[in-house]
Amino acid sequence: xxxxxxxxxxxxxxxxxxxxxxxxxxxxxxxxxxxxxxxxxxxxxxxxxxxxxxxxxxxxxxxxxxxxxxxxxxxxxxxxxxxxxxxxxxxxxxxxxxxxxxxxxxxxxxxxxxxxxxxxxxxxxxxxxxxxxxxxxxxxxxxxxxxxxxxxxxxxxxxxxxxxxxxxxxxxxxxxxxxxxxxxxxxxxxxxxxx
Amino acid sequence: xxxxxxxxxxxxxxxxxxxxxxxxxxxxxxxxxxxxxxxxxxxxxxxxxxxxxxxxxxxxxxxxxxxxxxxxxxxxxxxxxxxxxxxxxxxxxxxxxxxxxxxxxxxxxxxxxxxxxxxxxxxxxxxxxxxxxxxxxxxxxxxxxxxxxxxxxxxxxxxxxxxxxxxxxxxxxxxxxxxx
Numbered sequence: 001x002x003x004x005x006x007x008x009x010x011x012x013x014x015x016x017x018x019x020x021x022x023x024x025x026x027x028x029x030x031x032x033x034x035x036x037x038x039x040x041x042x043x044x045x046x047x048x049x050x051x052x053x054x055x056x057x058x059x060x061x062x063x064x065x066x067x068x069x070x071x072x073x074x075x076x077x078x079x080x081x082x083x084x085x086x087x088x089x090x091x092x093x094x095x096x097x098x099x100x101x102x103x104x105x106x107x108x109x110x111x112x113x114x115x116x117x118x119x120x121x122x123x124x125x126x127x128x129x130x131x132x133x134x135x136x137x138x139x140x141x142x143x144x145x146x147x148x149x150x151x152x153x154x155x156x157x158x159x160x161x162x163x164x165x166x167x168x169x170x171x172x173x174x175x176x177x178x179x180x181x182x183x184x185x186x187x188x189x190x191x192x193x194x195x
Numbered sequence: 196x197x198x199x200x201x202x203x204x205x206x207x208x209x210x211x212x213x214x215x216x217x218x219x220x221x222x223x224x225x226x227x228x229x230x231x232x233x234x235x236x237x238x239x240x241x242x243x244x245x246x247x248x249x250x251x252x253x254x255x256x257x258x259x260x261x262x263x264x265x266x267x268x269x270x271x272x273x274x275x276x277x278x279x280x281x282x283x284x285x286x287x288x289x290x291x292x293x294x295x296x297x298x299x300x301x302x303x304x305x306x307x308x309x310x311x312x313x314x315x316x317x318x319x320x321x322x323x324x325x326x327x328x329x330x331x332x333x334x335x336x337x338x339x340x341x342x343x344x345x346x347x348x349x350x351x352x353x354x355x356x357x358x359x360x361x362x363x364x365x366x367x368x369x370x371x372x373x374x375x
Binding site: 126 | 213214218247250251257265273284287292295296303307311313314315316322327330333336337339342343344345346358361364365366367
């Protein structure tokens with residue numbers, strides 16, 4: 001499972017090479033159908049759960065990296081996944097594919113917005129989709145927690161980050177600047193034992 | 196050159212791209228100030244509408260900048276604005292991802308991955324709660340989110356579309372019944 005530089009690069013968890021066309025198709029569909037948000041959960045579903053292109057840890061560390069770097073979380077995650085699978089080309093294909101449909105769809109929606117906004121229940125439908133999309137994200141958080149927070153230390157880190165940012169609304173950057181090194185230090189003995 | 200609409204878009208959006216830690220929400224307030232008060236690209240009312248459109252359409256909420264570019268200079272404005280906002284940050288992420296990925300398999304890299312995972316879990320959970328908070332903390336929204344999460348957990352074969360559609364149907368029904 002552990003991939004070493006120079007041997008298993010450009011391969012998925014089961015040792016297959018992912019085609020650029022497959023990367024394009026998956027990210028295009030995610031971009032085209034992600035009404036109501038929840039894109040991170042869609043990316044996880046398609047690349048980890050359904051296709052096993054990445055391990056759970058690879059995906060989650062990509063999420064954390066994407067959030068501390070500038071840029072939309074989704075596009076950063078697309079670049080990360082594309083880069084892991086197929087390097088620079090993979091990253092380019094993934095970000096272009098994930099933005100292609102939204103580019104045309106948001107301009108298209110802007111054209112007809114004045115009309116659809118007046119349709120009774122339109123707002124309610126959109127709110128409903130957004131709320132249930134949060135359910136997908138909750139499910140992703142649960143899967144991530146059950147995989148990587150089985151021990152006390154990571155569970156406490158996850159709860160502390162959630163408390164500070166999700167509940168107390170502390171600024172993202174300082175919280176991560178404290179939590180990430182602490183969490184990595186706590187993971188160190190286990191990490192070293194794998195080597 | 197300062198008169199060119201593309202210059203303005205690049206001048207405002209490229210720096211925003213590089214400071215947009217956490218994505219769109221980090222720049223929406225200064226973007227509103229720049230595009231409404233400073234550059235007069237859109238009116239305050241239009242800005243709010245475009246924000247709502249970007250949220251409603253699929254894709255990241257930062258597509259708001261695409262719409263502003265489109266208002267400023269049509270299709271070419273939309274393309275310039277999209278590139279200005281997404282390209283600089285994307286290059287930065289790519290560079291970091293590349294360096295990060297190069298050391299896969301090393302002990303410290305494994306520790307980094309294992310250490311970042313719980314941080315990501317906390318961030319993902321925070322994102323979920325903040326969306327519900329932004330939508331006004333409606334009990335119905337919380338119930339729908341928790342219900343959808345449970346449905347996905349117990350019926351993993353169920354396609355998310357079915358769940359999203361059910362959520363929409365319940366909210367529409369609640370709207371017509373006058374429920375909160």
